[in-house]
Amino acid sequence: MTVLAIDQGTSGTKAIVADPVDGVVGLAEVPVNPVYLSGGGVEQDPGELLASVLEAGRRAMEQAGRPVEAVALANQGETVLAWDPATGRPLTQAIVWQDRRAEGLCAELAEHADWIARRTGLVLDPYFTAPKMAWLRRNLTTEGVVTTTDTWLVHHLTGEFVTDASTASRSLLMDLDAADWDPELARLFGLGDERLPRIAACDEVVGTTRAFGPEIPVAGLVVDQQAALLAEGCLTPGTAKCTFGTGAFLLANTGGTALRSPSGLTSSVAWRVRGDTPYCVDGQVYTAASAVRWIRDLGFIGSAADLDTVAAPDSGGVLCVPALAGLAAPWWRSDATAAFTGMTLSTGREHLVLAVLQGIAAQVAELGGLVAADLGAPLTALRVDGGLTRSRTLMQATADLMQTPIEVYPSPHATALGAAALARLAVRPELAIEQAVFDWTPSTGYEPRWTAERAAEFRSRWRDAVSLGLPRETPARPAPNSGGSA
Incomplete structure (x- = not known):
């Protein structure tokens, strides 16, 4: 069956029309423009988000020139706005996950951090939804409803008031084991009186829309990272993927076990499909492609396509911690800053470019080690997707530092294809989840070239460099003592 799948992301909206036989037969991308404010603010214009969804979807449909049986929507996960449920009119800008x-x-609630981690599987941090919702209520408006962007977009498409289980699990408002809203958590964040959307399954038809032509079902609602996990076939416990986009996001399937990570990783619903709710553990690197844009803006490279030609074969002893927007797991330090070490008068731009790429890879390797510890077994392979997978230098550095084979997903549309698979499951109840996911083989593979000893020595020096970007007067936030797995 043919599906229109829309991936509404931080820097753009992508729409594909995908068919199991013919593959991607329609494609459109529309940029969106986050605004970076002083004081750590990042906002988007809701009107621009909605317009990008409609434009991308209609252009992809026009290019495909064929009818579709459903439209699916993957979303940013933790971006929120207030809006009028009677008219759909936005009452604030969208407050972005960054x-x-x-x-x-969050500092006011610090004494509750351990309890929150046990209840939700998440860390008390502004990255997640509830703190941004509460901040918006305190500082911007008390009118209307405040939800993640998926609920608002789906309302415009269908008139319904829903979110999905994977998105709800990123909110700090959901009991992870029950996979349902928790009134006690809502009261803790001062959101006890809020109207929260119904939590739908990811393989559920939530309504219909005429926004893209004839009336079609809307289904396959899911967070972007979980959509990619599904598309890359990570259907069994211990399988893992990392998306290299604006940030880098490593997720591993944990099956029916909702882990509580002692190392500061987070646990979420992977998807709710066919009545089952598997979970995943994940870690985040806040700056990946955004770090590459930074070195481009400094003039080190002309574009991301130059990374492999400019990067030196050896960094000459230079290390980089590219914490340009703070550090997530396992440090959870929004006040961390970037650092270069080991520079001399002989250091050139080529050494700095390689150091940035190795710094991104080092953070991913740290996450991979923590995931392996939580799972109780090393990762046998890491599946990867996203624009930065085109950099051979970055992928090889990731394989070297993780000491793990890397398998590159052959399509740039993993998120949209994962959402499309969920829409197929919604419309075709006879399908098993394995049948709905596109078959694939890696386009490229990378094996570790470094010895384990060299990788361990590099990672030790790199961890030491992290401390250079941490304000000395504030100790690093310890990982929540969450008491083991559920």
């Missing part, structure tokens, strides 16, 4: 202005609110 926004740090709720840091003070």
Whole structure:
């Protein structure tokens, strides 16, 4: 069956029309423009988000020139806005997942951090939804409803008021084991009186829309990273993927076990399909492609396509911690800053470019080690997707530092294809989940070239460099003592 799948992301909206036989037969991408404010604010214009969804979807449909049986939507996960449920009119800008202005609110709740981690599987941090919702209520408006962007977009498409289980699990408002809203958590964040959307399954038809032509079902709602996990076939416990986009996001399937990570990783619903709710553990690197854009803006490279030609074969002893927007797991330090070490008068741009790429890879390797510890077994392979997988230098560095084979997903549309698979499951109840996911083989593979000893020595020096970007007067936040797995 043919599906229109829309991936509404941080820097753009992508729409594909995908068919199991013919593959991707329609494609459109529309950029969106986050605004970076002083004080850690990151906002988007809701009107631009909606317009990008409609334009990308209609252009992809026009290019495909064929009818579709469903439209699916993958979303940013933790970006929120207030809006009028009677008219759909936005009442605020969208507060993006990268926004740090709720840091003070999280500090006020610090004594509850361990309890929150046990209940939700998440870390008390502005990255997640509830702190941003509470900050918005305190500082912008008390009118209307405040939800993640998926609920608002789906309302415009269908008139319904829903989110999906994977998105809800990123909110700090959901009991992870029950996979349902938790009134006690809502009251803790001052959101006890909020109207929260119904939590739908990811393989559920939530309504219909005429926004892209004839009336079609809307289904396959899911967070972007979980969509990619599904598309890359990570259907069994211990299988893992990393998306190299604006940030880098490593997720591993944990099956029916909702882990509570002692190392500061987070646990979420992977998807709710066919009545089952598997979970995943994940870690985040806040700056990946955004770090590459930074070195481009400094003039080190002309574009991301130059990475492999400019990067030196050896960094000459230079290390980089590219914490340009703070550090997530396992440090959870929004106040961390980037650092270069080991520079001399002989250091050139080529050494700095390689150091940035190795710094991204080092953070991913740290996450991979923590995931392996939580799972109780090393990862046998890491599946990867995203624009930066085109950099051979970055992928080889990741394989070297993780000491793990890397398998590159052959399509640039993993998120959209994962959402499309969920829409197929919604419309075709006879399908098993394995049948709905596109078959694939890696386009490229990377094996570790470094010895384990060399990788361990590099990672030790790199961890030491992390401390250079941490303000000395504030100790690093310890990982929540969450008491083991569920």
